[in-house]
Amino acid sequence: MFNKLRRQILFFKFHVLHLRGVTAIKKWQTGRLRRLIPMIASHIPLYAELLKKADIRPAEIRTLADLKKLPVTSKAIFLNKPVREYTNRSRSLRGRWAQTSGSSGAPFNPLRRRHVRLPWYGDSLHYRFLFWDKPWVVRAQGMRIAHIRVLPNNKLNHLVVPVTDFLNDTARAVQCIIDFGPHIIESHASILFELATYVHKHGLVLSPRYVVSVSENLSPATRAVVQEALHCPIYNRYGLEEFGTVGVECAQHNGFHVNCESFVVEILDDKGTPCSDGVFGRVIVTDLYNDEMPFVRYDTGDCGKISWTQCACGLYAPRIWIEGRYGAFLTLGGKRYHHFEFDAALDSFMDKIISYQVVKLTETNICVRVLPGPAYHTSDGPDIVKRVQARIGENIAVSVQCVTSIPRVPQGKSQIIKDESVSAL
Template sequence: MRELHPLLRQSYRHVRLYKKLLDERNVRPEEVRSYADIRKLPVTSKKLLRQSSPEEYINSSFPRWSYAWTETSGSTGEPFKFPLNKDFYFIKKYYCGTSTCPWYTSRKLLDADPSIYRFLVWRGWSFRTLADNVKFADIRTVDRPRGNHFLHIPVSDLREHPLLVVKKLREFQPDVLSGRATTMIELDRIIKKAGNQEDFRVSFITSVGEMLSETQRRYLENGFNCEVYERYGLEELGDVAVECRYHRGMHIYEESNIVEIVDENNRPLPPGSRGRVVVTNLCNYSVPFIRYDTGDIGEILPGRCPCGVSARRLKLYGRTGAYLELAGRRYQFPEFAAVVNNFNDIVLRSQIAKVSDESIEFRFVPLRPVSPQETDGIKSSFMKNFGITPRVKIVEDLPFNTSGKTQFLVDETSRI
């Protein structure tokens, strides 16, 4: 709560939107004294910010020239454009405020530290090693200001100039490669087609930006001969959680984020309960995100992790708002994902398309040859859970959108 109080005071004094929201609920920053008091604060969302002008949600105490505009990927809808203060980006990413910086530089780290690659610290790597000797590369839509030991590859380059991307990566030789799982799978296939796969080696992959299936994890570990870690983050919030070496949920960056799981009435749920993921970023004073609805479904896993890190663990199940309506009933993303996960031994990438009012097509890239009996098993599982037998189509590839994602649920009836 020590980090939350100054954020609330700043937001109330200098951010018109938060002053308005708190006044409407008759709440003052000083009244939020404990974790239980957080429920007094309103839940915000991307939709709310889109409906507001930038002048309403930007901290007015910062000069406008200090901001640069960026945007979310827009993979599930219209991209959300928002300003980013570069000074506070670096504070958020690497220091997270002056009170936290001495804490993590002067103690042995068993709690989550402010570095986004803290899973390496948990493995025993020193900050000096990370700063001086480790190279990082990522494939993503939006670039961020970073040092010379980072290589950014735009997603569009992988589509338009794949061999050039492979050449850059081979020359750079990153120790850690980050991107969406499906993008990394595409990269692996390009490298194999190009030949001389042994020329490109990477020690770790971090999958971020979409859910990672166990099939995809095994594929990447075998393809790149490295360990794969799942990370959770959003463009507007930065990194929120990452796995440790046990891979039993993602440890939350507790020093820089308050993560809640809430029900449909925005009430916090206990560990082990599934609900909406709501995040308060404690470091971004320039464009505050307080009780921000991420649009994801997840749960806080109960109990302590055997790795010894005390930070709570987060497990994700999919997106809210993503659904298909079939025969008059609405089915959500997590419902479809739960069925598809039963076939992780054969499904590498997949997509479910609504092709008429009462029929769907399940398209997937197979991990291995698929028997007719396994195809029948997929059909039976869909029939059991949704009352509809899908057309099953095995494909060599699935399309990506501009942000580098394959849309899991597609309504193609709107194109007719």
């Protein structure tokens, strides 16, 4: 009885931290850090070795500012190492092994922290926007949630439609969702777009209270189409397989509020120096709760910025904005062009474009495949060519092709950068 009450109080403190001020948030994070660092030094051989090499004693890491003394880690340091090197063998492992999409390189299986699967904690992290004005509600209780996703899960009150079923027989999948009558529909942005256009085209009635977009860039054009067809707001969520949900939008839809009770997010420049508030750099995340396979100062491969300025919604929890992955790039004429450079070129067209894919056809020839939105006009094609050309120079020929769909990688996400020059040889 006493233990149950204690657990509930601990959870409630966790759940409402993002409603508190900056001082309370930083105090909480410091407390978790002081617990995390001695643990990784004693129980995780990989981190013990890293600390030793950097000549750092765990006792030196006392504040959030001390965190920057620790080396930055990445997927590369985990790959090809035995699992016992980076997992905590002082206890039995109860987390869930996840598989990343591999869109930024080699596949990698992280062990997700266990408490994400606990209903209270999971709901608090994934559907936080539901609770910000009602912190006494601690679960998405009674909410029927429909997911269109790759991997199945069997939770009470949840409907899971596999992405392949949705794509192979959209009519049946949509009817199944309508019959379920979901309060929340959750999927990748490109799948939500297809759902919305199907519903609109066939004059169907599907009115969830909220739509949640996960694990793909959500363009303003996609947001507009989905909101109009499904008559409800769309909340974008930022997460990675290594961490689960790192941040969620509030009703202002201006950046992701970091789940700051669980994660410390830093932005670093190319030299590893912390960037000022609002300056883009590499997104580095420390998970304060994964005791089984800890991720400390983990380079996500994403490019983003952070701000601790109070949001118009009233929250002090920091917000992050994500621009794109550092890992996704094309090599043209011996020079490397990152995905976010193409993002920058296409940025001003994103109210007209649902999604796009930059395809390398030969060493001197690329094609921008565009999935046009309702506001797109054929005269936008030459303007896109001009913008892209301004980034990559006149030596590379650029063409624009309107398509009806963008192919997906196995995890169901659209692929933004593609090299077809190898298969053309």
